[in-house]
Amino acid sequence: MHKSRISLLALLVALAMVAAACGPSEPEPEESPTEATGAKEAPEFAAGSTMDTIQKRGNVIVGTKFDQPLFGQKNPITNEIEGFDVEMAKIFAQGIFGGTLEEAAEKVEFVETVSRVREANITQGTVDFIVATYTINDARKEVVDFAGPYYIAGQDIMVNKDDDSISGVEDLNGKKVCSVQGSTSIANVVEQAPQADISISFDTYSKCAEALKDGRVEAVTTDNIILAGLIDEDGGETFKLVNNPFTTEPYGVGVKKGDDALRDFLNDKIEESYEEGSWEAAYERTVGAAGIPAPEPPPVDRYSSSGASPAATPTGAASPGATTTSAATTTAPTTTTTN
Amino acid sequence: MEVLLSHLDAFAGGMRTTAELALASFAGALVIGVLVAACRVSPVAPLRAAGTTYVETFRNIPPLVLLVLFFFGFPKIGILYSPFTSAIIVMAVYTGSFVGEAVRSGINTVAAGQAEAARAIGLTFSQSFVLVILPQALRAVVPAIGSLFSAILRNVSLASVISVQELAWVSERLIADTGRPFQILAGTAVAYLMMTLPSGYLFGVIERKTAIKR
Amino acid sequence: MSAATLGDALGPRGRRRVAIASVLATVVLAYALWVAIRRLYVAGQLDAAKWELLTRPEVIRFFLGGLANTLKVAFVALTMAALLGGVLALGRISRSFPLRAVARAYVEFFRGFPLILLIFFAFFALPHAGINLSRYWSLVLALTAYNGAVLGEIFRAGILSLDRGQGEAAMSVGLPYWPVMRLVILPQAFRRMTPTIVSQAVTLLKDTSLGFVVGFEELLRVGQIAGEFGRNPLQTLSLVAVFYVMVNFTLSRVARHLEIRQRRRYRAAPIEVAGVEDLVAVGAGAAQQPKGR
Numbered sequence: 001m002h003k004s005r006i007s008l009l010a011l012l013v014a015l016a017m018v019a020a021a022c023g024p025s026e027p028e029p030e031e032s033p034t035e036a037t038g039a040k041e042a043p044e045f046a047a048g049s050t051m052d053t054i055q056k057r058g059n060v061i062v063g064t065k066f067d068q069p070l071f072g073q074k075n076p077i078t079n080e081i082e083g084f085d086v087e088m089a090k091i092f093a094q095g096i097f098g099g100t101l102e103e104a105a106e107k108v109e110f111v112e113t114v115s116r117v118r119e120a121n122i123t124q125g126t127v128d129f130i131v132a133t134y135t136i137n138d139a140r141k142e143v144v145d146f147a148g149p150y151y152i153a154g155q156d157i158m159v160n161k162d163d164d165s166i167s168g169v170e171d172l173n174g175k176k177v178c179s180v181q182g183s184t185s186i187a188n189v190v191e192q193a194p195q196a197d198i199s200i201s202f203d204t205y206s207k208c209a210e211a212l213k214d215g216r217v218e219a220v221t222t223d224n225i226i227l228a229g230l231i232d233e234d235g236g237e238t239f240k241l242v243n244n245p246f247t248t249e250p251y252g253v254g255v256k257k258g259d260d261a262l263r264d265f266l267n268d269k270i271e272e273s274y275e276e277g278s279w280e281a282a283y284e285r286t287v288g289a290a291g292i293p294a295p296e297p298p299p300v301d302r303y304s305s306s307g308a309s310p311a312a313t314p315t316g317a318a319s320p321g322a323t324t325t326s327a328a329t330t331t332a333p334t335t336t337t338t339n
Numbered sequence: 340m341e342v343l344l345s346h347l348d349a350f351a352g353g354m355r356t357t358a359e360l361a362l363a364s365f366a367g368a369l370v371i372g373v374l375v376a377a378c379r380v381s382p383v384a385p386l387r388a389a390g391t392t393y394v395e396t397f398r399n400i401p402p403l404v405l406l407v408l409f410f411f412g413f414p415k416i417g418i419l420y421s422p423f424t425s426a427i428i429v430m431a432v433y434t435g436s437f438v439g440e441a442v443r444s445g446i447n448t449v450a451a452g453q454a455e456a457a458r459a460i461g462l463t464f465s466q467s468f469v470l471v472i473l474p475q476a477l478r479a480v481v482p483a484i485g486s487l488f489s490a491i492l493r494n495v496s497l498a499s500v501i502s503v504q505e506l507a508w509v510s511e512r513l514i515a516d517t518g519r520p521f522q523i524l525a526g527t528a529v530a531y532l533m534m535t536l537p538s539g540y541l542f543g544v545i546e547r548k549t550a551i552k553r
Numbered sequence: 554m555s556a557a558t559l560g561d562a563l564g565p566r567g568r569r570r571v572a573i574a575s576v577l578a579t580v581v582l583a584y585a586l587w588v589a590i591r592r593l594y595v596a597g598q599l600d601a602a603k604w605e606l607l608t609r610p611e612v613i614r615f616f617l618g619g620l621a622n623t624l625k626v627a628f629v630a631l632t633m634a635a636l637l638g639g640v641l642a643l644g645r646i647s648r649s650f651p652l653r654a655v656a657r658a659y660v661e662f663f664r665g666f667p668l669i670l671l672i673f674f675a676f677f678a679l680p681h682a683g684i685n686l687s688r689y690w691s692l693v694l695a696l697t698a699y700n701g702a703v704l705g706e707i708f709r710a711g712i713l714s715l716d717r718g719q720g721e722a723a724m725s726v727g728l729p730y731w732p733v734m735r736l737v738i739l740p741q742a743f744r745r746m747t748p749t750i751v752s753q754a755v756t757l758l759k760d761t762s763l764g765f766v767v768g769f770e771e772l773l774r775v776g777q778i779a780g781e782f783g784r785n786p787l788q789t790l791s792l793v794a795v796f797y798v799m800v801n802f803t804l805s806r807v808a809r810h811l812e813i814r815q816r817r818r819y820r821a822a823p824i825e826v827a828g829v830e831d832l833v834a835v836g837a838g839a840a841q842q843p844k845g846r
Contacts, residue, residue: 520678
């Protein structure tokens with residue numbers, strides 16, 4: 001008698017806690033980032049929506065990078081993928097399946113999506129969504145849709161540690177610069193440093209880093225966050241960041257064009273992660289561990305699917321060591337700002 | 340169609356680079372191949388061993404692996420060449436092993452009597468090899484060499500992986516830029532045919548001219 | 554094998570010269586080897602740190618996974634290519650002109666087109682036509698399309714290499730077309746083709762490395778990922794090369810063994826097919842035969 005009453009009480013308390021925890025309209029502000037990994041309840045989704053399909057299937061297929069340090073990198077020893085994009089994907093999975101973050105992580109199947117296959121994988125439906133240092137821009141918006149952004153990076157330049165000749169994008173003129181084919185990075189360089197020699201280019205940034213190390217090129221250019229990962233991989237011994245970003249690169253989650261329900265869901269989860277602290281926790285576990293302090297999380301852009309984006313698009317480029325102010329004054333996502 | 344026409348210069352540039360790569364690699368492969376074949380039939384045992392090792396190694400490794408190893412791995416020991424040169428070196432070394440085997444089988448089809456006759460009139464080993472055996476052997480293997488050249492034309496497309504701007508690289512870039520894969524690929528197919536058909540014909544002519552009439 | 558092909562046995566002077574040359578050659582080769590090793594040492598590439606990662610069981614398992622993927626693709630592609638090749642060969646020797654023309658066009662096209670572009674086409678262009686293929690299937694499809702053409706030519710050459718008398722005799726006994734093929738022509742042709750087919754299988758295996766360019770995790774890509782992770786690309790890629798040599802060398806040995814056996818038993822010469830890269834392996838094996846030619 002005594003025992004069953006206690007257990008009934010415990011059950012009621014648990015139910016109350018669960019009831020309080022679930023319900024996206026009322027997120028609880030958390031004290032410390034680590035408590036954000038507490039168990040959540042799996043919500044119900046509208047029948048036929050992508051989230052519902054995913055939930056019924058029992059796992060979510062996410063495209064990410066396997067060779068991007070700090071954001072999506074496969075560890076050949078543990079066979080796990082590690083990085084900030086990976087952590088965000090786990091947060092989204094938790095939003096679909098519930099449970100703790102670790103339990104939800106079990107239900108994520110990662111597929112490698114190198115830069116040039118991202119759109120194809122989304123339109124073909126090979127993946128449910130893509131979290132892979134995916135810069136949001138208008139050209140891509142014609143083919144896919146984006147949730148987020150969940151991070152703002154800026155395009156920067158990486159050089160060998162003892163090279164002082166490059167301090168900004170204009171210095172790239174006349175130098176050999178490496179980037180990835182089909183990336184926005186190369187387009188930006190062509191635009192801002194037309195005399196730069198971009199004849200050497202590969203399909204991954206890690207190959208560019210090798211080329212820089214070997215002296216085949218004098219600079220590598222892409223988002224500063226990706227460069228920071230490449231620098232960190234070598235223990236900070238070989239490369240350095242010029243630290244003069246010349247674009248803003250908002251990272252988003254790529255989804256199938258027109259899937260507004262999924263987009264809204266992901267945007268909700270992103271905002272939730274800001275408030276619950278799980279975003280910051282994920283950041284500290286990955287990028288933060290390389291010594292880059294967390295910036296302010298950027299506001300998500302809930303543009304209507306007709307393509308017109310409402311006013312509030314973020315501008316501040318996150319460069320390591322600086323704090324950002326999220327001023328919402330510009331309209332186009334790919335403005336080129338230095339800070 | 341306009342897509343193709345507006346990018347004609349890109350195609351032309353790609354074709355030229357492919358042709359340059361193919362010809363340079365082919366020349367290198369011929370030289371290496373003859374040397375390797377000479378080693379393989381030499382009475383000097385260490386040379387035979389070296390030749391056999393060479394052939395067995397390079398025939399069994401995919402050319403792409405060799406290319407990636409040479410381009411990304413070898414700089415660590417100070418061997419650093421431009422993408423273009425690296426491609427030529429790798430393709431020459433790789434195809435050289437096949438040329439070596441072809442020439443060797445050609446040497447073996449040359450009747451033993453030829454060699455004996457050459458020795459009988461007092462020619463040294465190298466003289467009989469260069470003046471008597473080799474010319475006949477090469478004539479016998481022209482068809483095989485011709486097909487190896489076609490293989491080179493196809494294989495240099497691998498150089499696109501190390502950012503050499505040959506035809507396959509141009510094709511890939513155009514597909515990404517224009518978003519019209521079918522038209523670009525059709526154009527690329529035509530471009531490759533424009534290279535393989537004439538070279539095939541040329542080798543056919545050479546083959547007929549050098550055929551050993553028995 | 555070698556001295557016998559170039560003249561008679563050497564006299565004392567010749568033997569002395571050969572001995573001197575052997576010593577010289579050994580010295581030169583040993584020196585070259587020493588230079589190579591020294592270079593590796595000086596560049597720090599022989600350090601334990603760079604090699605240690607390769608000895609860990611998880612890393613070895615990672616590599617073996619890549620090898621497994623490679624073998625899987627090769628096996629499936631080879632099977633499908635064999636089927637396609639059979640169809641093409643029959644088409645090329647068919648009595649109907651349209652069939653012959655179609656088969657000929659297919660073979661001429663695919664043999665001249667780079668495999669790397671075929672893979673790109675399968676992965677990037679087909680989706681525009683509504684066909685969505687995974688990396689694995691793109692690779693398999695491209696390999697099948699190309700090797701189907703080559704195998705088709707091998708099969709055709711095999712069938713044609715048979716004495717016409719066989720087919721004529723079979724038909725004169727009253728057998729219709731299909732039983733003639735099935736019972737008389739194909740079995741004999743097949744025996745002749747096996748060494749060449751195995752050689753082509755070796756080429757196919759090597760071509761699976763092209764899955765690398767669309768990111769498929771076959772052996773080469775695995776070696777590259779490991780090399781980037783452990784910062785030892787020279788070591789990982791060398792290991793990849795070693796794996797390939799081991800697998801392909803074994804297969805080539807099988808091909809040569811089959812060919813020798815076929816020569817002895819059926820007195821049939823192996824088939825020469827234009828465009829088969831490694832046909833020379835078979836031809837060269839033939840030349841290694843002892844006197845009984």
